[in-house]
Amino acid sequence: MLRYVIKRLVYAILTLFVLITLVFFMMRMLPGDPFIGDKAISPTAMANMNAKYGLDKPVIVQYLMYMGNCLRGDLGVSITYNRDVMGIISESFLVSADLGIRAIIFAVIVGILLGAVAAIKRGSAWDSFSMFVAMIGVSVPSFILGALLQYALGLQLRKVLGINLFPIQGWGTFKQTLLPAFALGLSSLATVSRLMRTSMLDVLNQDYIKTAKSKGLSQGKILWRHALRNAIMPVVTVMGPTVASVLTGTFVIESIFNIPGLGKYFVTSIKDLDYTMIGGTVVFYGGLLILCTLVVDLLYGFIDPRVKLEE
Amino acid sequence: MKNRLFAWLLCLVMLLSVSAVAAAATNPNAGLGYYPGTSEKGAISVECSTMSVMNPFLQTYSTEFSINRHIWDCLVKLDSVTNQIAPAAAESWTTSEDGLTWTFKIREGMKWVNSKGEVIGDVTAHDFVFAWRQLLNPENAAEYYAFATVFKNAQAYYDYASGVEGAPEVMIEDVGFRAEDDYTLVCELENYLPYFLQYVKFEVMAPVYEPFYNEVGADKFGTSPDTLCYSGAFYMTEWVLENRITTVKNPYWWDAENVELEKINWVKYTDTNAKYNAFLGGEMDLIDITGDQRAMFEAEGYAPSSYQGGYSFYLYCVVDDPSRDISNKNLRKAISYAFDRQQIIDTVFKNDNKPSPSFAFGIAGVNTETFSEVVVAANGGEPLYPVNSNEELAKEYFAKALEELGKTAEEIDITFMTSESTQNELYSQVMQEQLRRVLGIEAKIEVLTITESRARRNAHDYDLFAGGWGPDYNDPMTDLDLWQTDNGNNHTGYSNAEYDALIEQARVELDPVAREQLFVECEKIIAEDLPVIPMYWRYEDFVVSEKMVDGYARLPFQAYNLIYTKLAD
Numbered sequence: 001m002l003r004y005v006i007k008r009l010v011y012a013i014l015t016l017f018v019l020i021t022l023v024f025f026m027m028r029m030l031p032g033d034p035f036i037g038d039k040a041i042s043p044t045a046m047a048n049m050n051a052k053y054g055l056d057k058p059v060i061v062q063y064l065m066y067m068g069n070c071l072r073g074d075l076g077v078s079i080t081y082n083r084d085v086m087g088i089i090s091e092s093f094l095v096s097a098d099l100g101i102r103a104i105i106f107a108v109i110v111g112i113l114l115g116a117v118a119a120i121k122r123g124s125a126w127d128s129f130s131m132f133v134a135m136i137g138v139s140v141p142s143f144i145l146g147a148l149l150q151y152a153l154g155l156q157l158r159k160v161l162g163i164n165l166f167p168i169q170g171w172g173t174f175k176q177t178l179l180p181a182f183a184l185g186l187s188s189l190a191t192v193s194r195l196m197r198t199s200m201l202d203v204l205n206q207d208y209i210k211t212a213k214s215k216g217l218s219q220g221k222i223l224w225r226h227a228l229r230n231a232i233m234p235v236v237t238v239m240g241p242t243v244a245s246v247l248t249g250t251f252v253i254e255s256i257f258n259i260p261g262l263g264k265y266f267v268t269s270i271k272d273l274d275y276t277m278i279g280g281t282v283v284f285y286g287g288l289l290i291l292c293t294l295v296v297d298l299l300y301g302f303i304d305p306r307v308k309l310e311e
Numbered sequence: 312m313k314n315r316l317f318a319w320l321l322c323l324v325m326l327l328s329v330s331a332v333a334a335a336a337t338n339p340n341a342g343l344g345y346y347p348g349t350s351e352k353g354a355i356s357v358e359c360s361t362m363s364v365m366n367p368f369l370q371t372y373s374t375e376f377s378i379n380r381h382i383w384d385c386l387v388k389l390d391s392v393t394n395q396i397a398p399a400a401a402e403s404w405t406t407s408e409d410g411l412t413w414t415f416k417i418r419e420g421m422k423w424v425n426s427k428g429e430v431i432g433d434v435t436a437h438d439f440v441f442a443w444r445q446l447l448n449p450e451n452a453a454e455y456y457a458f459a460t461v462f463k464n465a466q467a468y469y470d471y472a473s474g475v476e477g478a479p480e481v482m483i484e485d486v487g488f489r490a491e492d493d494y495t496l497v498c499e500l501e502n503y504l505p506y507f508l509q510y511v512k513f514e515v516m517a518p519v520y521e522p523f524y525n526e527v528g529a530d531k532f533g534t535s536p537d538t539l540c541y542s543g544a545f546y547m548t549e550w551v552l553e554n555r556i557t558t559v560k561n562p563y564w565w566d567a568e569n570v571e572l573e574k575i576n577w578v579k580y581t582d583t584n585a586k587y588n589a590f591l592g593g594e595m596d597l598i599d600i601t602g603d604q605r606a607m608f609e610a611e612g613y614a615p616s617s618y619q620g621g622y623s624f625y626l627y628c629v630v631d632d633p634s635r636d637i638s639n640k641n642l643r644k645a646i647s648y649a650f651d652r653q654q655i656i657d658t659v660f661k662n663d664n665k666p667s668p669s670f671a672f673g674i675a676g677v678n679t680e681t682f683s684e685v686v687v688a689a690n691g692g693e694p695l696y697p698v699n700s701n702e703e704l705a706k707e708y709f710a711k712a713l714e715e716l717g718k719t720a721e722e723i724d725i726t727f728m729t730s731e732s733t734q735n736e737l738y739s740q741v742m743q744e745q746l747r748r749v750l751g752i753e754a755k756i757e758v759l760t761i762t763e764s765r766a767r768r769n770a771h772d773y774d775l776f777a778g779g780w781g782p783d784y785n786d787p788m789t790d791l792d793l794w795q796t797d798n799g800n801n802h803t804g805y806s807n808a809e810y811d812a813l814i815e816q817a818r819v820e821l822d823p824v825a826r827e828q829l830f831v832e833c834e835k836i837i838a839e840d841l842p843v844i845p846m847y848w849r850y851e852d853f854v855v856s857e858k859m860v861d862g863y864a865r866l867p868f869q870a871y872n873l874i875y876t877k878l879a880d
Contacts, residue, residue, distance in 0.1 A: 032762025036769055037371065038779070040799025041454055044473045048452040081363050081552065083534040088552060150588045158592060168592045169585050170578075171554070255581040258589070260554035264581065268553075273762045 001301075008297070012290040019286045020070060020279070024063055027270075027278050034079050034273040053079055053276070070283060076276035080269070085280035089262060093284070095171060096249030096261035102177055103185035104246055111189040112235065115196025116228065119204060130193055137190025146183040146256035153179060169258040180257040184250065188242050192235055200231040233304060240296035244289040339614040341860045341879065346613065348596045348856025348879075353573030355596040355859060355876065358586055362556055362579060365547070366533025367517040368446040368453050373620065373781065376514035377871040378577055381558055382543040383517035384565075386415050386439065386496070387508050391864040391872040394785075396508045400434060400518065400542070401496070410503050411463075415511075417494040422563040423520045424546050426536035430563055431523060434542045436490035438518035444483055445519060449473040451529075455515040461507065463487030463499040503819060505826075509784030512868075518542060544570055544874045554579055571862075572876050596856040597863075602661025605852045615852045617663050621673020621867035622849040623790065624779040629771045630842050631804025636723050637774040642712035643841040646725075646775075648705035649749035650742065652847055653698050659738045662852050667845035668694030669834050671790035673782055673867035677823045682787050685827060686834045695838040696845050702749050709750050720751040727754060728773040730761040738777060768802045778802075779849065785868060787830040788817065794833075794842055805842030 035041060035049050050056040053076075054065060069076060075085040118130035154168035167176045203209065204227055212222045249263030262281070269277035300307040340346070349356050361372040367379055380388065388399040401415035421434035445451055446459045449472050460466040464485045470478040487499030500507060510516070520540050527538045536547040544567070545558035556577040560570055578595065580586040587604050589595045600608070605615045628637050636642055652666035669686040676682045687694055713720065727739040739756045746752045754775075759767065768776050780800075782789040792798055795814050796806040813829050813836075820826040837843070853865070860879050864872040 030760075030762070032760065032764075032766040034762070035454075036762070036765045037454075038765075039371075039454075042457070042799060044449075044470060044475055045452065045454065045456060048449040048473055049454070052450065052452040082366060082369055083552075087534075091552065147584055147588075150585070155588060155592050164592075168594055169589045170594065171551075256585050258554065258578070258580055258582070258585055260551045264553065271761065 005294075005298070008294050012294065015290055016283070016286055020067070020283055021063075023279060023282045024066060025059075027273075027275055028059055030270075030273060032273055034275065053077065055275075066279065075280040075283065078269075078274055078277045078280075080272045080274040080277065085276050088265070088277070089280055089284050092260055092262040092265065093248065095259060096254070096263060097247045099177060099180055099184060099253075099259060099261060100243075100247035100249065102181040104188065104243060106181060107185040107188035107192055108235075108239075111192025112196050112228075112232070114189075115193035116200050116223075116231070118193070118197045119200035119231075120223065122201065127197075130197065134190040134193045137186040138194075140186075141252075142183050142187060142250070143252045143256060145186060146180070146253060149179045149183055150256070169256075171257075171259045176257075180253050180259060183256075184246065184253045188246060191238060191242070195234045195238065196231065199234045200227060203227050203231040206230075229303065233300070236296060236299055236303060240292040241289065244285070244292040248285050248288060336616060336855075336863055336865070337861045338855050338857065338859055339616065340855070341857050343613065343857060345611070346590065346854075346856045347593065348858030349593060351574070353571075353878065354576060355572065355574075355873070355878070356576040356578055356594065357597040357871065357873065358595065358599055358853075359556070359577040359579055359871070360599070362577060363553070364533070365539060365550065365556075367519065368442060368451065368455075368515050369533065370515060371454050373870045377869070378547075378556060378558070379514040379517060380543070380869065380872065381545045381575065381874060382539075382541045382547055382561075383514075384421070384434075384543050385514065385516050385518075386417075386511040388512060389866070389869050389872075391862070391866075391869070391875055394864075394866045394868070396512060400439075404508075410505075411500045413498045413500070413507065414491075415496040415498070417496060418565055419494055421542055421565055423523065423540045423542055424561055424563055425523075425540050426546060426548055428546060428548075428559065428561070431540055432520055433493075434518060434520075435493040436496040437493070438520055438542075439496055439516075440488055440490050441521040441524070442517060442519035443488055444486075445524075446515060447472070447483070447486065453515065455513075458510055458513050458515055461500055461502075461504055461510050463501050465501065503821075505821075505823075506784055506786040506788070509786065513783065545575060570874060571878060572873065575873055590854060590856070593856075596858050597853060599851055599853045602852070605662060608854055613854065615854050616865075618851045618853055618865040618870070619673055619867060620781055620849065620851065620865075620870060622779050622781045623667060623670055623672040623845065624777065624847050624849060625667070625670070625843040625845045627768060627773070627776045627778050627803050627843055628841065629773060629804055630840075631806070632771065635725075635774055636712075636716055636718070637725050639712050639716055640840060641708045641715060642723070642725075643844060645705045645707075645709035645712055645750060646746060647841060647844045648697060648701045648708060650697075650745055650844075650846070651700040652696070654700075654745070655738065655741050656847055658741050659734060660847075663850040665848045665850065666694070666698040667696050667848055670695075670837050670843070670845050671782075671787050671830070671834065672848045673785075674787050674790065675785055677827045682827065682830065686831050689831045689835070690838075695834065700745065700749055705749050721753070723750075723752045725752065725754045725774045727756045728764055728767060728776040729756055729758050730764040731758050735777065771802065771804050775844075776802075777846075778843075782867065787827070787833075788814075791817075791830055791833045791837075794837060801842070803842040805840065807836060807840060810836050810840075 035046060054062060078085050078088060114130040114133060118127040121127055150168045153166040158164055166179050170176050209226060212226050249261035251263040251267045254261040254263040265277055266281050269281060359374045361374045362378060364370050364375060367383060370376060370379060384400040386399060386401040387396050390397040400418055402418040404413055404415045406413050417436050422430045423432040423434060425431050443459050446453050446456050447465060447469050464481050464487060468481040468483060468486050471481045489497055491497050523540045524532055531538045533539055536550050544561055544564045546561045547556060548559050549557035558575045560573050583601055586595060586598045590598045600615060608615050628643055629635055630638050632638055656664045669683045671682055674682040676685050679685055729735050729739045736758060743754045743756060746754050767773050792814050793800045794805055795811050810833060813833050817826050817829040820829060858879050859876055861877040862875040
C-alpha cells in the first residue's frame, strides 16, 4: 500500500514537472506582449517593466528561476494585479472550493438517490422523473440555466413574494450560494444519476443479489449492503476529475453570479498574457487534479476490497 | 511683469473656457417608482469595470482612477459640476513670471487615515514629493511615470536611474519638485506647459504617506485595504480582487460635511446580463448597459443616461509600407467616404455614438464649449468626416487610387485586423459589407487575440485596425500629438513635417486662440492625409436607480465622481 502511494507520488511529481515545463514554453510562444496596451510606453519604461518581472533574462534562465521558485512554493508576482500569485489563488480558491463543495454534496446525494431510485423502480414514474432531471442537467448549458434561475427565482419570484429569497448575484451570505451551487451542481448530478442508474440495474441482476434475496435478507439490507456498495464504483471513478474541476471553479457560473472565484483567472490570465498567473493556475489545477485522481484510486481499495492496489 | 500678467490671463481664459460638456447629473427618473435601488441605507452599489491595481502610482485604467479620486486628493481636482480645475489638497497656488515655477499651498489639517478609519498622520507637501519620487523610481516600473516628467530634470533622472547608456548623472534631489516646508510645495517645470494643472490633477500624482509606505514595504503596498492609507473623501475597507471594493465616508476629509453618502460598493461584472438582472432586482444602483438593454429600459419608460468619456474611435492605417494598397492616400479617402458611419452605429452599437465630426473629442474650446465646434466651423460648418456614405466622392477617389496603384477593384487587397469579441467582429463585417457595396472591394477580416493584435499594430503589420483613444487631459494636444512622427502611439508610420511643426509650435504658443488655430490646422491635415480614418465618438449608456437623485457626475477625465451624490429619502 505504502509502496503504491510513494510510486504514485513520484509519478505525480514527474507529471507536474512535465506540465510546468510544457506550459512555460508554450505560453512564451503566444503572440503578443503583456505590457503592450492601448497607450504607448517608452522603451526605457518597457525595459524597467521587463526587469521588474524578470522578463529581461534569456528564456532558459527564466525557466530555471521559475522552477526553483516553484520548488520553494513561490509562484511569482502577477503582471496584471501586481501582487502575489499564490495569494490570489489561495484567496479565490477558497471561494471556488466553498461553492464547489456545496455543489458536489448536492450533486452526489441527490444524484445517487435519483439514480438508485430510478433503477429500483425501473419503468415507473420515478424512473421517468429521474431521467428527465438528468436529461435537463446534461443538455442545458450552465450559462442558460444560470440566467434562467436568476430570472425566474431571483427576479420574478421576488416580485411575487415581495421578499428576496434568492439573491441574483454576489458572494458572502448563505442565500447567495443557493442559485450558483444548484446551477453548478446540476450537470454533475445528471452524470452521477445516469451512471448510478445503469450500474445499479446491472448489479441488481447479479447472482449475489438473488442469493441475498433467497437468504431471506430484507430489501433494505440487500440494497444498502450489496447493491449500493457495488454499484457506486463507476460514480467514484468519475468523482476524481469532477471534484477537481468543480472545486477550482468555472468561468461561466462565477461570471454569471459574480462570484470572486478562481475560475476566471484560467481565462483572463491567458487573454492578458499574465505569464506568472497562467503558470500559477496551471500548477495549481494540475496538482489538484493529480491529487484527486490519486485519492480516488486509493478509495477503490476501501470500497471494493477486490481491487489490489499493489498490482 | 507683462509676462506674468499674460500667464495669469492665460490661466484664467483656460479655466473659463473649460466650461465643457458638464453639469453634474440629476437623475431623470427620480421618483418614478420603477427601480428604487439597493436597500442598504446611505450606501450605493456601482459598477466599475476595471479595478485590478490600487497602488496609486501603478494604476492605468480610467475606472481605477475613478476609485482613486474618491480615496485620495491630488493637488487639484476637476469639479463635479463644471469639470473645471478646482482646489483639492492644494488650497491655492501661484506661478512665476515665466510660468515655469509653481508654488502650491497645501491645505492644513488634512489627515491620513487607515482602513479602519483611524488617523495615522497629517497630509503634507512631503507626501507629494515622496509619491512622485516613487512614480519616477525605475524599480516600480510605473507605466504612467511620464506624468512626472513635466518636472525639470525628471526625464533625465529617469533615464539615468534606469541605466540608459550614456545618460548623464542626475540625482532625485535635482528633479524639479521640493517641499519648502510642510505646507509649501514648489514645482519647477522642464518646459512651458499651459495645461500643467491638468497634470497634477492626474490620479497617478496622488500623495503617498512615506512612514506608512515604509512600514508595509514596497512589495505589499497597495495590495489590500490594510496596506494603503487614505486622504480623500472615502477610505477603503474591503477589496475582493476582481469582484468588489468597498469605500466608506472619511469623516476627517476636509469637505466631509458636504458628503451625504456613507458608503460606495464598487462592483465588477464580467457578464452583462448578470448586472442587468442585478439592477432590475434592486442589487445595483448604477450599471453600464448595452444597446439592447437600453432599448428595453426605454420601452418601459425608464430613461437611460449617457456618458461621454471623450473616447474617439478610428481605423489605424499603415501608411509607410508601399507594398500595402492602404498606403495609397486616395484609397483611404475612398474608404472613408464609402463608410456610412451612422449605419455602423445603428447596426453595431445601437446607442448614441456619434459619427466623428473631428478627431479630438471631449476637449473644451477656448471660446466655445468644445474644440470640435471650432474645427467644424473652420470647415464651413461641415463635419470633417461624412455621417452617411458619400458614394460619388468615394468612387471618384477610388478611380484615382486604382489608376495610381495600377489595379482593378477586384485586385485591391486590404484586411481588417480585428481583436476577438462579438462586437468587434460585427463592426468589421459591417465595414466590409459597406466597402463591398460602394467600391466593390472584397476586404478580408482577420480575427486575433487582443494581445497579438496590439503587437501587430505596434509592428505596423496590418492594413486597417480599429482603435480608440481617450484623452488624458483637457487640451487638444492630448489627442493631436499622437500623429507626430516620433510619438509612441503613432502606429501608422505617418510622418508629415508640416504637422510636426504645427504641434511643436503649439507647445510654445502663448496666445490661446492662436494656439487653438494651430490645432485646427492639425485636424485639417489629418482629414486630408488620413493616417487614421476617424469613425465615431463613443457615448456610453448607463442607468441609475432612483436612489441616486442628484450630484453624481460622469464626465470626460472623471469617469465617476460620486462624492457629492444626493440620495432619495
